[in-house]
Amino acid sequence: MTDHRGVPNATSTPEPMPVVDYQRRIADLLVPTPVESLPVADCLGLALAADLTAPIPLPPFDNSAMDGYAVRSVDVAGASEQSPVLLPVPEDLPAGRVQNPPLQPGTAHRIMTGAQVPPGADAVVPVERTDGGVSEVRVRASAAPGAHIRRAGEDVRTGATVLTRGTSLTPAQLGVAAAVGTEKLPVHRPPRVLVLSTGSELVAPGEPLQPGQIYESNGLMLAAAVREAGAHARLLRFVPDDVNAFHAVLAPELDSTDLILTSGGVSAGAYEVVKDALTGNGVDFMKVAMQPGMPQGSGRYRGGPAVVSLPGNPVSAMVSFEVFVRPALRAAAGHLRTRREIRSATITEELRAPAGKRQYRRARFDPATTTVTPRGGPGSHLLSAMAGSNCLIEIPESTQLIPEGSTVDVWLTD
Numbered sequence: 001m002t003d004h005r006g007v008p009n010a011t012s013t014p015e016p017m018p019v020v021d022y023q024r025r026i027a028d029l030l031v032p033t034p035v036e037s038l039p040v041a042d043c044l045g046l047a048l049a050a051d052l053t054a055p056i057p058l059p060p061f062d063n064s065a066m067d068g069y070a071v072r073s074v075d076v077a078g079a080s081e082q083s084p085v086l087l088p089v090p091e092d093l094p095a096g097r098v099q100n101p102p103l104q105p106g107t108a109h110r111i112m113t114g115a116q117v118p119p120g121a122d123a124v125v126p127v128e129r130t131d132g133g134v135s136e137v138r139v140r141a142s143a144a145p146g147a148h149i150r151r152a153g154e155d156v157r158t159g160a161t162v163l164t165r166g167t168s169l170t171p172a173q174l175g176v177a178a179a180v181g182t183e184k185l186p187v188h189r190p191p192r193v194l195v196l197s198t199g200s201e202l203v204a205p206g207e208p209l210q211p212g213q214i215y216e217s218n219g220l221m222l223a224a225a226v227r228e229a230g231a232h233a234r235l236l237r238f239v240p241d242d243v244n245a246f247h248a249v250l251a252p253e254l255d256s257t258d259l260i261l262t263s264g265g266v267s268a269g270a271y272e273v274v275k276d277a278l279t280g281n282g283v284d285f286m287k288v289a290m291q292p293g294m295p296q297g298s299g300r301y302r303g304g305p306a307v308v309s310l311p312g313n314p315v316s317a318m319v320s321f322e323v324f325v326r327p328a329l330r331a332a333a334g335h336l337r338t339r340r341e342i343r344s345a346t347i348t349e350e351l352r353a354p355a356g357k358r359q360y361r362r363a364r365f366d367p368a369t370t371t372v373t374p375r376g377g378p379g380s381h382l383l384s385a386m387a388g389s390n391c392l393i394e395i396p397e398s399t400q401l402i403p404e405g406s407t408v409d410v411w412l413t414d
Contacts, residue, residue, distance in 0.1 A: 016289035018397075019323065019358045026298055026324040029306040030259060030332040033189045040177050043169050045230050046187040047334030052163040054180040057153030062117040063095075066148045069108040069130060069137055070121035073145045084131075084138040093118065108137055117149055124148035156180065166336030168230070188334030190231045191258040194305075195223045197237040198246070198265055198273055199312070204237070217383070218263040218317050222310070225318065226261070229326045230333055241265075246277040250301065257305045258332070261325065264312025266295045274309050283307045289397060290323070291359045291378060292316040314383040319360045322392065322413065340411040343391075345372035351402040353395040362389035365410050372410050390414035 017025075035049040064070065070093065079085040087108040091101050095114035103109055103120035111117070111124060123143035131138040156162060162176055163169075169177075169187070177185060197219030205215045219235050226233035234257075239249050250260065265274030266285055275285055275297065283299035293316040297309030308325055310317040322340070330338040348371050353359040362375045362385045372393060376385025391410040395402065402408060 014286070016287040016294065016357075019288060019290050022286075022288045022296065022298075023324055023327070026308060027328045027331060029298060029300065029308070030191065030328045032334060033191055033258065033332055035186050035334075036189050037184045037186050039184055040174050040182055043174060043177075043185050043187050044171065046169055046190065047230075047336075048163055048165055048167045048169060049186040049188050049334055051161050051165050052177060052180075052182065052185065054156045054158055054160050054162050056180055057158045058156035058176075058179055059150050059152055059154070061152050063150050064093075064111045064113055064115050064117060064124045064148060065150050066124055066126045067113050068111060068124045068126040068128075068148065069139065070103055070111045070118055070124055071108045071139065071143060072103065072105060072121060073123045073143050073147070075106055075108075076123075076125060076139045076142050079139045079142050081140045084140045086136060086138055088136050089134060091118070108139070110134070110137070122146065122149075166334060168335050168337065188332075191329050191332050192232045192256060193223075193226045193234070193259045193261055193329070194250075194253050194257045195219050195226060195233055195235045196239050196249070196260065196262045196274075197235065198239045198241060198262065200241045202238055218312065218314055221314065221318060222261060222263060222321060225321050225326065226329070229329045230335065231259075231329045241273045243273060243277045246273055254301070254304050259325075259329070260301055260305050260307045261310070262297075262307070263310040263317040266297045266309045266311060278307060278309065283309065285309070289357050290319075291354055291357045293320040293323070293360075294357075296320065296324075313381050315362070315379070315381065315386050318386060319392065322411065323360065340413060342394075343370070343410050343412060344407050345370050345410050347371070347393070347402060347404060347406050347408050348373045350404045351393070351395065353400055353402070355400050356397055358397050359393075359395040360411075361393040361395065362386045363391050363393045363410065364389055365391040365412060372408065 076085050089108050089110050091109040093109050093111040093115040095112050100116050100118050103118045109118055122145045125139050125143045129141035163173055197216055201213050202216040203213045219237050223233040223235040262274050265272045281302050283297050285297040287294050288296050293311055295311050299307055301307045310320045327338040363372045365372045375389045376382040391412050394409045
């Protein structure tokens with residue numbers, strides 16, 4: 001609404017931005033991080049930047065699945081406890097032996113698990129089915145061709161795709177990469193996030209509280225959330241509530257930062273240093289149609305690092321991080337799976353939500369019964385309720401009442 005001069009009236013405010021639009025805005029701020037080649041041992045949790053194909057098969061050769069004796073199946077046909085077959089043992093084959101002497105008819109080679117099966121052998125008899133002899137062995141069981149032999153390439157064929165681009169590398173995946181002879185992997189560098197903690201009322205845990213002061217927790221909580229998302233976090237606590245001091249703190253950090261993450265100081269009141277310092281420096285502040293977490297800020301600080309300014313209430317900050325920042329960080333780091341797992345659950349009590357806002361309620365999901373129970377009320381200061389939760393119930397903007405027993409979507413945060 002405007003007055004007769006075309007100037008917006010003081011009472012007119014823009015409509016809150018839909019959650020999906022603001023998610024897109026934050027995702028667009030964070031560009032993919034550079035790719036670097038790192039030793040396999042240093043790649044845990046990182047996103048693979050290119051498919052990995054196997055230059056060798058796995059196993060690379062036929063090998064024994066058991067400690068026992070490499071034999072020709074025809075030489076032990078009919079062997080039993082009552083009628084064992086006696087064979088000379090000319091060779092020992094431990095795992096790693098480079099020379100692999102052929103097996104002659106009518107003989108057996110003692111072989112260890114993982115050792116290469118010798119030419120001429122087509123089966124392995126487990127040591128438990130023999131007398132364990134060294135120079136000669138009594139075999140008390142027959143063995144079918146192929147028994148207890150791991151064939152070359154039965155796990156991975158040469159040229160097969162072992163790992164696909166975007167894989168979030170786990171210990172088992174690093175193991176298979178090493179098994180095919182990989183020394184280094186191309187991975188996306190984790191985003192570098194500067195977490196700022198502002199507020200003259202904040203005190204470090206362990207220090208005595210004066211009237212009007214609170215212990216600082218948002219910075220520590222958000223830095224931990226950044227690390228859990230797979231990014232690097234640098235926490236600067238107790239940035240002064242002064243615009244010039246705020247800019248001075250940022251100046252030496254800009255070249256080594258992909259995202260500046262703040263909490264607090266984004267509302268419409270006085271003494272909002274974050275909003276005062278960032279307005280006019282590439283960051284816009286707005287309202288998003290959600291609860292908790294309506295006031296938000298985002299942009300690029302003086303054309304440089306991305307900035308996301310979250311609300312100051314701890315639940316609002318954490319929910320906003322989950323909804324907007326975490327998926328954007330994971331996408332920038334090359335992960336294909338960027339969002340939390342979503343499950344359907346039966347709610348154990350009635351919930352009410354405000355019209356026109358997407359609400360996120362803390363809750364406890366029970367996988368055994370696929371039920372979900374809300375924790376705490378909608379208040380954005382109820383941090384202990386979030387600490388006791390393992391999911392968020394997502395309530396659409398069009399829903400104001402969820403009766404007990406209804407099916408809801410939950411984001412699994414644990």
